[in-house]
Every structure is written in C-alpha cells, then in structure tokens.
Amino acid sequence: MFELLFFSLLNGVVTGLLLFMLASGLTLIFSMMGVLNFAHASFYMLGAYFAYTISTYVGFWPGLILAPILVGLVGAVVERYGLRHVHRWGHVAELIFTFGLAFLIEEVVQFIWGKDTKAYQEPEVLQFALFNFFGQDFPAYKAFMLLISISIFVVLLLILTKSRIGLIIQAAITHPNMTAMLGHNVPLVFMGVFGVGAALAGVAGVIAGPALGTFPGMAVVLGPIVFVIVVVGGLGSLVGAFVASLLIGLLQTFAIALDYSVNDLLMLFNITTDADSALRDLWTLSLPQIAPLLPYLLLVLILIFRPTGLFGKRET
Amino acid sequence: MSNISSAQSAPGSSLFKVFRPWIFLAVLLIILPFIFSSGISVYTMNLMGIFIIFALSYNMLLGQGGMLSFGHAVYFGLGGFMSVHFMNYIEYEIFILPMFLVPIFGGIIGLIFAVIIGSFSTRRAGTVFAMISLGIGELVAASSLIFVAFFGGEEGVSGDRTMGPNVLGFDYATDVEVYYLIAIWAFITIALMYMFSRTPMGRMANAVRDNEERAEFIGYSQRKVRFISFCASGFFAGIAGGLFAINFEIVTEENLNALTSGVVLLMAYIGGVGFFIGPIIGAVVFTLLQTLLSNYTEIWQLYVGVLFVLTVMYAPQGLTGILAMHLPVIRMKRVGPLLMPYLRIGIPTIICLIGLVGLLETVHHVRSMPADQTMMSLAGLEFDTHSVLPWVIMVVFTVVGGFVAKSQAPQFREAWEEAHAPVSSDGGSAK
Secondary structure, rough: OOOHHHHHHHHHHHHHHHHHHHHHHHHHHHHOOOOOOOOOOHHHHHHHHHHHHHHHHHHHHHHHHHEEEEEHHHHHHHHHHHHHHHHHHHHHHHHHHHHHHHHHHHHHHHHOOOOOOOOOHHHHHHOOOOOOOEEEEEHHHHHHHHHHHHHHHHHHHHHHHHHHHHHHHHHHHOOHHHHHHOOOOOHHHHHHHOOOOOOOHHHHHHHHHHHHEEEOOOHHHHHHHHHHHHHHHHHOHHHHHHHHHHHHHHHHHHHHHHOOHHHHHHHHHHOOOOOOOOHHHHHHHHHHOOOHOHHHHHHHHHHHHOOOOOOOEEEE | OOOHHHHHHOOOOOHHHHHHHHHHHHHHHHHHHHHHOOOHHHHHHHHHHHHHHHHHHHHHHHHHHHHOOOOOHHHHHHHHHHHHHHHHHHOOOOOOHHHHHHHHHHHHHHHHHHHHHEEEEEEOOOOOOOOOHHHHHHHHHHHHOOOOOOOOOOHHHEEEOOOOOOOEOOOOOOHHHHHHHHHHHHHHHHHHHHHHHHHHHHHHHHHHHOHHHHHHHOOHHHHHHHHHHHHHHHHHHHHHHHHHHHHHHOOOHHHHHHHHHHHHHHHHHHOOOOOOOOOHHHHHHHHHHHHHHHHHHOOOHHHHHHHHHHHHHHHHOHHHHHHHHHHHHHHOOOHHHHHHHHHHHHHHHHHHHHHHHHHHHHHHHHHHOOOOOOEEEEEEEEOOOHHHHHHHHHHHHHHHHHHHHHHHHHHHHHHHHHHHHOOOOOOOOOO
C-alpha cells in the first residue's frame, strides 16, 4: 500500500507540474487580455511535433531549446495578426477565434505530420531507472520532467516579481493605460506575454511528447483539463494555477491507483446489489472509471459555488 | 428563404405577405426530393434538416441570448439516445406509438436536462457560462462511456425505425419517407423558433444579450430570461437529436461529445449568428462541405477550419452578413456598376485559390501515398507529383492570382463605397 501511495504521489506531482507549465501561460494571458485561449493546448502539441522533427535531424537536446522558441514565434504571430484583429469584436469573438484556431492547428498538424502517433522518444542518456523502490522502477526521464518544470516555475516567479520586465508586465495587467502613458509599448508587452506563454506550452509539449505520446489528439486530451485548472485555481492567479495543477494531477493519479467501487462501499454496510438491474453500472462504478470525470465535476462545482476560483480575486 | 427576415419589417402588410416566406419554404421542402432524387442527395438533405434544427436551437443561445456554449451537443445527444430507446420500446411493443412522434420524447429529455443544467449555469453569461457548458459537456461525454446500460458504451445504441403502427402507409423504409418526416418537423420547429424570437420573451433575450444591467433595471431578471431561452434551446436540440436517431437508427457517444458541440458552433457562426436564417445557411453550407467535399478530398476539414477562422476574423456576421450587405445595393438598383469590379477582383481570387488548393492537395498526396505512387488526378487532370511543371503552374497561379487580386482591392473598395453612398436629394447617385 505504501509503495502505491508513494508512486502515485510522485506521478501526481510530475503530471501536476507538467499541467502547471500550460496553466501558467494560460492564466497570464488571461489576466492580460481577459481572454481564455482555447488554442493554448495546441501550442503544447506544436511544441511536441516541432521537437520531434528537430530531434530526427539533430537530436533531443537542441529540440528542447529550438522548439519552444519556434512555438513562441507562432504564438506572437497569432497574437499580432489574429487576436489583435479580432479584439474589436469583443470577448465572445475572441473566444470563438481561439476555438477555431485550435481546430485549425489540429488539422494543420494532421496535414503536415499525418494522423499516426510519432515515434518521438526520450534521449538515451535518460533511459534508465533512477532508483528502485519496493521493486518498482522510477524512470529518470520523469525526474528530468520534474526538474525542468520546477526550474521553469522558479524562473518565471523570479522574472515576474523581481525583474524590471516583470514589473512592467504586472503594471500592464492592472493599469494598461497608465503603463502606456509612461512610455511602455503595451501592445508589444501583450504580444511578448502571449509568445512566452505559448513557448511555455511548447516546453511542456517537448518534454511530455515522449512520455504521453505525440499524436494529433494530444491537444484535445489535455486542453480541457488545463481550462479546469485555470478556472479552479482562479483566473489570473499564478499561485492558484500552481495549487490547482498539483490538485488535479494528484486527483487523477490517485483515482486511477485506488481501485475501489461503489460495491465496495456498499459492502461496508452489508448491502448487496442486483447484478442485472438497470442501475448495474452505478453499483460497479469504480474510482479509476470516474477518474476522467473528476476534473470536470470539480470545475462545475467551483463555478457554481465559488466563481472566483480558489485563489482568484475577480469573477470570470 | 431570405424573405423570412424581410417580412418582419412590414407589419402593416397583408396576411399573404406575412405568410409568403413560409409558403415558399413549405413548397421548397415538398419539391426538393423531386429535384434532387439521388440517394446521396436525399441523405444530404436529411442531414441538412437535422442540422438546421440543431443550429437554430444553438443560435437561440449564442445569437439571440448571448450565451456562448461549448456543450450544446449534450442535449442533442441525450435527445437522440432517448429517442433510440423509444424506438426500441416500440419495437418490443412496450409502447404503441407511431414513429413520427418519437422526436418529441427526444425534445422532452433535452428540456429536462436543460432545466436541470440551466438552473445553475444561466446565472451568468460570458466566460462563466461558456466554462460551465464546457465542463458539463465533458462530464456527460465521459459518463456516457461509463453508463453502458443507457448509452451502450463505445458502439452506442441502435434501433429500427420501420416498427410501430403505420400512419397513412408510411413505414420509413426508404430515405425519402424519412426526408418528409424530417421536413415536417423542420418546418414546424423553424416556425416555432421564429415565433419564439418574435415574442416579448424572445425580445427580452435580445435585450439581456445586449445589456443585462439595463434589462434588470426595467424589471426583468436576466437569469430567468436566460433560463427560459436555455430550456427552449435544449428542447429543440433534443428534437434534432431524435430526428438524428430516426434517420441513422444509431446514436453513439460521438453525438454528444465536444466535437459535435464544436460543429454546431461552427455551423451557426459560419452562417451568421446575427440573423435568424444565418444558422440555416450555415447548416446547409456545412453539410454540403461535409458530404460533397469529403468525396473529393481527404483534407476537407482543413478547408472548413480555414473558412471558420477567416469568418471569425473578417466576417463576424457570417455568410448571411455578407449577403445582407448587398441588400441595400439591390434595393437601390446599383448592382450594375458593381459587376465589373466584382469580376476584376473575383477572377484573380479564384485563380489564386485554385493554385492554393492544388498545392495543398498535391502536398497531401505526396505525404500520404507510398513513395512509388507519384501519379495523382485532381479535377480530372492526371499529373506526376514528382515532376516540376505542375508545381510551377500552381505556384504561378497562386502568386499571380493573389498579386492581381491585391492590386484590384483599392478599386473594388472604391466601387463598393460608391454603390453604398446615400442617394442625394436630386434623386441621382451621390457622385
């Protein structure tokens, strides 16, 4: 039991931090532009595909640097020539634009790379078990993912709170007009933040591609979950996104690891169920089965009872 | 069908004038299968009818109520599942019921779920509503794979539409009979949804969409107004789902997941959410693209995606908005001077598009085919994808077409503005 909990905890933290890399960019972009970027997970997918193509030529490590830069450039172009153009038609149009963009990027990815899963793999240097605990291996690549996500979190926090650029960004979030008056190019800041947010998603894609698979549906798999995190954590709150990422990561891994069903619960109270009734699916319902449901359940409950999210200050 | 929207502007006109678009619609629905009688076109029209109802019900939320939903397929899918279960009840004679009434039960289940979900999701519009609808959509889609008894798991639930008592000798064995069933339902629901948008309730939905605060100040609860729109929308989506169940005799998880929710948003938006007939046009165009284009090309979804993004960026009023922009010109009888500019910008644009589409198709062919299959045919032309000439021709088409079209743009804009200039007092044109 202990080793199960231990490994679930580790895996949950790895997943959570990976999700945070996406959520941090998304929540920053939201606090600047007030728009939830549906295409954010598509940048994550682009990161994985770019890195895959780069890795076939020059190996994994250059891809880790180049792919996020490319994704960041794509993101900046999207902001400059797409989102800024649609902005005049209001938030709903912006939301629909990013939604259409997500659809389009998936089609473009299928057009360029095809529909099959790409054989994008972790570098050989990291293909060993870091340690062995109760007879279970912990792959070094997961530790590497952990390391990258934590360092990015620290760097991001330092830049935002300690550096001059971070101060300008924070000022542009709360008082865009005043910041512009002081001579800062606010649209450029917006474009930069959007690009960096996309690049962060790209990094997540580069390191998640080998672990979770590189296929055209990878954005759809992760996209809604990232939304859940951003809303649950509180829109615009970086700390909230961090907590919610870990929460969702742990929730999902533990729900899969702990195989309990409603039947087991009823057994505790000595209630037996009829295996043929119309409600039979309800009695055999188990935690791993409802694991994919839990984030959305959490989302709906949060939106009903605490629309500001766990750490947010303003309502969505 | 564009007459529907113009009828409202003449309240004092005779009864015939008010009903003219509806008579036109009814006649059109009756004669369509005689004009397009092949199997594939009847199939397409059936799908169109279903999607028209679905897209119109979606527009009750987005266009008329200002609620952006990412989970509207929930009501469509649940209505479909309920209907297919009713079809099975009829088959096992648990209920004695003619088949054409089945969609009502789809509508009722859509309504029930809309009441439940709307009771908490319509409190706010905007992002909160969009996020709740997304969450609910994912929730229902994921649970549909868990509750196998009702949703049938991966393979879905299938039924048989030919069962039940025959009314007037219809047993729905052929697609044409189903067409008329769908046509009647479409006519009724289009009329009902149109009437809904004309009621004080429908007008209040517009008011809440435009400014919820003002609506509250004149004494309406924005939440209640949104809730009623939401319930009505769920009901009609359920009916569309029921018709889907009868038409295809199978309903699967795919009919209530995020993809279908996205498709309905796409249809309504491409058609134009600001007009009542917008979603109708959107549904017709989308279904045509889906059924016809997919016969010719594997990458049709790429084209649809491009069309959608371009619509959002440059024509937020949709295809109907583009058509409606021409109404004043037609009314002022200034179509003539616009013809030449249209030709001068249209022909190069088409040449550019031909080049682009050719390039995309050829690239796709090269990538998806085994390396030794270099011959491909496009629009009746056979050529070798590994020779240089076709590529040169297509690039020249794209570049030259694009360049000429761009050079014509200022002249076109000038002609367009001239055609739209207000009529001067002496009755002549402004210039």
